[in-house]
Each structure stands twice: as structure tokens, then as C-alpha cells.
Amino acid sequence: MxxxxxxxxxxxxxxxxxxxxxxxxxxxxxxxxxxxADTGIRQVTFGVLSVIAANPGIxxxxxxxxxxxxxxxxxxxxxxxTDAGYISRTTSPExxxxxxxxxxxxxxxxxxxxxxxxxxxxxxxxxxLSAEERDTLIALLKRIQAAEAE
Amino acid sequence: MxxxxxxxxxxxxxxxxxxxxxxxxxxxxxxxxxxxADTGIRQVTFGVLSVIAANPGIxxxxxxxxxxxxxxxxxxxxxxxTDAGYISRTTSPExxxxxxxxxxxxxxxxxxxxxxxxxxxxxxxxxxLSAEERDTLIALLKRIQAAEAE
DNA sequence: TATTGTTATACTCTATAACTATA
DNA sequence: TATAGTTATAGAGTATAACAATA
Numbered sequence: 001m002x003x004x005x006x007x008x009x010x011x012x013x014x015x016x017x018x019x020x021x022x023x024x025x026x027x028x029x030x031x032x033x034x035x036x037a038d039t040g041i042r043q044v045t046f047g048v049l050s051v052i053a054a055n056p057g058i059x060x061x062x063x064x065x066x067x068x069x070x071x072x073x074x075x076x077x078x079x080x081x082t083d084a085g086y087i088s089r090t091t092s093p094e095x096x097x098x099x100x101x102x103x104x105x106x107x108x109x110x111x112x113x114x115x116x117x118x119x120x121x122x123x124x125x126x127x128x129l130s131a132e133e134r135d136t137l138i139a140l141l142k143r144i145q146a147a148e149a150e
Numbered sequence: 151m152x153x154x155x156x157x158x159x160x161x162x163x164x165x166x167x168x169x170x171x172x173x174x175x176x177x178x179x180x181x182x183x184x185x186x187a188d189t190g191i192r193q194v195t196f197g198v199l200s201v202i203a204a205n206p207g208i209x210x211x212x213x214x215x216x217x218x219x220x221x222x223x224x225x226x227x228x229x230x231x232t233d234a235g236y237i238s239r240t241t242s243p244e245x246x247x248x249x250x251x252x253x254x255x256x257x258x259x260x261x262x263x264x265x266x267x268x269x270x271x272x273x274x275x276x277x278x279l280s281a282e283e284r285d286t287l288i289a290l291l292k293r294i295q296a297a298e299a300e
Numbered sequence: 301t302a303t304t305g306t307t308a309t310a311c312t313c314t315a316t317a318a319c320t321a322t323a
Numbered sequence: 324t325a326t327a328g329t330t331a332t333a334g335a336g337t338a339t340a341a342c343a344a345t346a
Contacts, residue, residue: 008216011204012265013197017272017284018178020291022193023218025175026337027295028168043172044313047163054161061327066158068173073314075329097322097327115162122167125297129290134167137290140283141170145177147275176314194336211304223337225306247304247345303346313336323326 028125035121040084041114044069048077049111052087052101059098086110178275185271190234191264194219198227199261202237202251209248236260 013019032043041049047067052058064074078101081087086107092098103111126134163169182193191199197217202208214224228251231237236257242248253261276284 008201008208008212009204010197010216011200012261013200015288016268017276017288017291018182018193018268019197020288020295021171021175021178024291024294025171026218027297028171032168042312043168047160047169050161050163051158054159058158059327062158066160068176070315071328072316072330078328092327095323095327097320099328111162118166118168125294126167128293128297133290136286138165138167138170140279140287140290141167141174143278144174144275145170147177147278192335209304220338221303221305222307222339228305242304245304245346249305301346304344306342306344308341309339311336311338313334315334316332317330319328319330321327321329323324 031121031125032118035117036114039110039114039117041110045077045081046111046114046118048081049086049103049107049114053103053108053111056102057100059092059095059100061098063101081107181271181275182268185267186264189260189264189267191260195227195231196261196264196268198231199236199253199257199264203253203258203261206252207250209242209245209250211248213251231257 010019029043036042036046044067048063048069051063051066055062060074060078061071063069064071069077078087078089078099082089085104087101088104089099089101092100129137160169179193186192186196194217198213198219201213201216205212210224210228211221213219214221219227228237228239228249232239235254237251238254239249239251242250279287
């Protein structure tokens with residue numbers, strides 16, 4: 001009879017980085033959501049907040065390019081964060097087409113709280129990895145992300 | 151002025167495994183799709199085929215549990231693969247509620263072709279990683295996937 | 301009563317194309 | 324003419340709840 005559950009052979013799949021990446025990434029995303037439950041902040045929106053925090057006065061297109069988010073998809077994200085009171089949007093003095101962003105005090109507090117939650121979440125989920133292994137993992141992931149297009 | 155493009159600081163995001171995992175995983179998925187273009191096979195469906203190849207006679211629920219796919223979502227995947235002629239479905243002789251699956255010859259050929267494509271795709275995308283680094287990466291990803299629930 | 305497969309459904313995430321206003 | 328932001332829309336991917344047939 002065929003094997004059950006997690007003892008089921010995966011076949012060739014087991015040797016591919018892509019498969020394990022997809023599963024691990026899904027696992028981390030689900031855990032992230034649980035850690036941020038009731039804050040209303042998701043992975044993408046936390047990313048936007050973090051980039052604004054690190055680059056006050058940055059505009060929408062620059063945020064999107066930094067995070068790999070399409071222009072079109074930025075619109076809803078930005079209004080979500082503006083409506084929630086996390087960021088303030090003003091027309092750029094240098095370019096009247098563009099909006100520039102700052103964190104509000106409320107937004108700064110949300111980022112600080114989010115940081116603490118995410119640190120705990122990663123510490124919990126990655127507790128079997130040593131500090132060096134975590135660094136190695138990040139370094140390897142960055143190299144994949146940075147790989148040339150085909 | 152705020153930094154541009156990929157030189158834009160990510161802030162605290164840069165220190166989180168989850169962020170880099172999400173980006174790297176998205177990158178690999180997009181590359182996978184390109185590699186499998188015109189075959190009609192996606193990451194999930196290749197996963198199903200691979201598990202059936204490794205466990206002939208396995209049933210729908212077992213496939214789903216091995217791959218982390220919900221029962222409800224298996225239905226469309228299975229009919230897609232059956233309709234395409236990759237797998238054959240028969241009622242289990244042991245349990246008349248269950249269907250058991252086999253690859254067809256056409257399905258075996260598709261898996262073989264897919265394997266070659268995926269190997270090339272990963273070799274291309276991961277060419278900056280040594281064989282040991284690839285193994286390390288897979289091992290680390292597996293440990294995350296296997297981490298205890300909260 | 302639990303499990304196999306099923307239907308219906310909804311929500312998130314991301315991609316594309318076409319538009320406007322400024323540069 | 325190129326760029327910033329916008330709208331509308333469509334396609335994946337995944338999650339939940341309720342049901343029928345069988346164990």
C-alpha cells in the first residue's frame with residue numbers, strides 16, 4: 001500500500017530547491033500572519049512601511065521598485081496604509097506628478113511593534129538554526145534573488 | 151533625495167529571513183513558469199505528478215497530505231491532470247470511496263521532460279551556488295518546513 | 301462517527317493594458 | 324516622449340464550510 005502522510009515519498013521533487021523553497025516560504029508566510037494577527041499588517045504592507053521608515057520622503061514608484069511591486073498594485077497598498085493612518089502622503093515639491101511619504105507617529109509605533117512581533121516569530125520558527133546558519137540562509141537567498149534574468 | 155531602484159535601503163526588512171525567502175521564492179516561481187512555458191504544467195501540478203510517479207496507486211488524500219494541498223483543492227488539480235491525459239484514475243479495490251492514480255505513458259514522458267527542464271532551470275538560476283551550498287540550502291529549507299507549529 | 305472525494309465560494313496576491321497629468 | 328500615479332480587470336493560489344458515499 002502507498003505510504004501515508006509526511007512519510008510519502010516526494011520523488012524527484014525532493015532534490016529541487018524550488019519545491020522546498022515554496023513550502024518553506026508558505027510556512028513562514030502563514031506564521032507571519034499569525035504573528036501579526038489583529039494588527040491588520042501583512043508581509044507586503046510591512047515591507048512598504050519599512051522602506052518608508054528607512055527612506056523618508058521616498059515616492060511610490062521608488063518603493064515599488066525596491067520591493068518588486070508593480071506600480072498598479074502600489075495604489076491600493078498606499079491608500080490602505082494612508083487610510084489606516086500609518087503614513088502621510090504629500091505632493092513632491094520637486095515633481096508634481098509624484099507623492100512622497102513619511103511615517104506618522106502612529107505608523108512609527110506600528111513599525112516598532114511589528115518589528116518586535118516579527119523578531120519573535122522568526123526566533124520561534126528558526127530556533128533550530130544557529131545564528132551563522134541564519135546568516136548563511138539569508139546570503140544564499142539574496143544571491144538567488146539577484147540572479148540574472150534568463 | 152531618496153535612493154533609487156535596487157540601491158534603496160530596505161530598513162529592518164533586510165535582516166529578516168522571511169522577506170528574502172518571499173522574494174527568492176517568487177523569483178524561482180517565475181523562472182519555473184518560464185522554463186515550463188507551453189507545457190501547461192505548473193509547480194503544483196508537477197508536484198502531484200512527481201508524487202504519483204514515486205507512489206503508484208496512491209490516492210488523492212495521500213497526495214494532498216504529502217504536498218500540503220487541501221482536499222478541496224486537489225479535485226481541480228486531479229481533473230486537470232486526468233483531462234490532459236497525464237494520469238489515470240481508478241476506484242481503489244480496497245476502499246470504494248477512494249481513487250487511486252497511475253501515470254500514463256504520456257504522463258511519464260511529461261515528467262521526464264519536466265525533470266530535464268527543471269534541472270536546467272535550477273542549474274541556470276543557481277549557477278552561483280556550489281553543490282554544497284545547494285545542499286545546505288535545501289537542508290535549511292527542510293528544517294523550516296518541518297518546524298513545530300506554534 | 302470518521303474519512304474520501306466533491307461543490308461552492310471567497311479572499312489574497314500578482315500581472316497586464318490603457319488612461320491622465322506632469323516632466 | 325518618458326515617467327508618476329491610476330483604473331479596471333483577470334488569473335493564479337489557497338482557505339473554509341457543507342454535502343454524499345463509504346468505512
